[in-house]
Amino acid sequence: MVTVADFTNEIRPTWCPGCGDYGIWNALKRGFVKAGLTPQEIMMVTGIGCGSKMNDYMHINGLNTLHGRALAVATGFKLANPAMKVIVVHGDGDGYGEGGNHFLHAARRNIGLVDLVENNHVYGLTKGQYSPTSRLGFITKTSPRGALERPLSPLALAISQGATFVARGFSLDVNGLADIIAEAMHHRGYALIDVMQPCVSFNRQMDYDWYRERIYKVEDEGHDPTDREAALRRALEFPGGERIPTGIIYRTEEVPSYEEQVASLLAGPLVNQPLWVRPLEEYRELVRENV
Ligand SMILES: Cc1ncc(C[n+]2csc(CCOP(=O)(O)OP(=O)(O)O)c2C)c(N)n1
Numbered sequence: 001m002v003t004v005a006d007f008t009n010e011i012r013p014t015w016c017p018g019c020g021d022y023g024i025w026n027a028l029k030r031g032f033v034k035a036g037l038t039p040q041e042i043m044m045v046t047g048i049g050c051g052s053k054m055n056d057y058m059h060i061n062g063l064n065t066l067h068g069r070a071l072a073v074a075t076g077f078k079l080a081n082p083a084m085k086v087i088v089v090h091g092d093g094d095g096y097g098e099g100g101n102h103f104l105h106a107a108r109r110n111i112g113l114v115d116l117v118e119n120n121h122v123y124g125l126t127k128g129q130y131s132p133t134s135r136l137g138f139i140t141k142t143s144p145r146g147a148l149e150r151p152l153s154p155l156a157l158a159i160s161q162g163a164t165f166v167a168r169g170f171s172l173d174v175n176g177l178a179d180i181i182a183e184a185m186h187h188r189g190y191a192l193i194d195v196m197q198p199c200v201s202f203n204r205q206m207d208y209d210w211y212r213e214r215i216y217k218v219e220d221e222g223h224d225p226t227d228r229e230a231a232l233r234r235a236l237e238f239p240g241g242e243r244i245p246t247g248i249i250y251r252t253e254e255v256p257s258y259e260e261q262v263a264s265l266l267a268g269p270l271v272n273q274p275l276w277v278r279p280l281e282e283y284r285e286l287v288r289e290n291v
């Protein structure tokens, strides 16, 4: 039987003491165990940032990519081998800022991967610049008079673009987050998990107490995650309002994933298919047709 120990390696994280990434680290391991998956069945793709170091600290297949490009690389992995469970783990800067375009297209494409965003509402690794999810008026070294842009709304954006699994977790609620991860790992298509993650060094306004006062679970209020309009209303509660909904906000298994529809994958993962090289004469014919 797989246990948390199977996902544990000897490398100790370099995160600041108290960083919310520790809770996410534990939730990921527990979530994989709950999902009944082995390290060999999972590919963890990360970007660049504090939270993107996640795959270094776990016994798992992993690749650290470029800032903002984790989803693009993960899409390639999924298409090469749809039999693998692919999860992207990265910060809000990586996922919603530099990688914002990939986010929209992964959602509407319904590519079968989990997109876990450690949303600390700041650029942590580069020492505290405001990010796309920072609150209006957030004072940083790059916004000494306060951020002037309204924060991006990741859950509402994902739902509006056709995402089929949209959830939010809290790094302190390790078991709740692990449950969401376990469900997402078996979802058919794209699954966004936006995680409220305190950055104790560069976003002290949004500390643990700040989150505790605002966070609630949608399941405690009878929310129906299959109701897209109700989901959109919950999604729009934060940012904007003072209540932060967590749990599975929207989900449908009715939409086929991208990889289920790709003709060349119908015979199974490319990695299992025999290598086939087009005969030279067919190429010559193509060239003749086009000159
Ligand atoms: C293309 C590119 N732009 C900028 C950087 C510099 N950079 C590295 S990490 C980072 C921000 C990371 O913030 P986030 O993704 O929110 O993750 P966190 O560190 O907060 O976990 C930036 C801007 C980079 N490495 N590559």
Ligand code: SF4
Binding pocket: 014, 015, 016, 018, 019, 020, 021, 050, 051, 120, 124, 125, 198, 199, 200, 201, 202
């Ligand atoms: S800077 Fe913030 S996000 Fe980065 S390790 Fe420290 S507390 Fe965590």
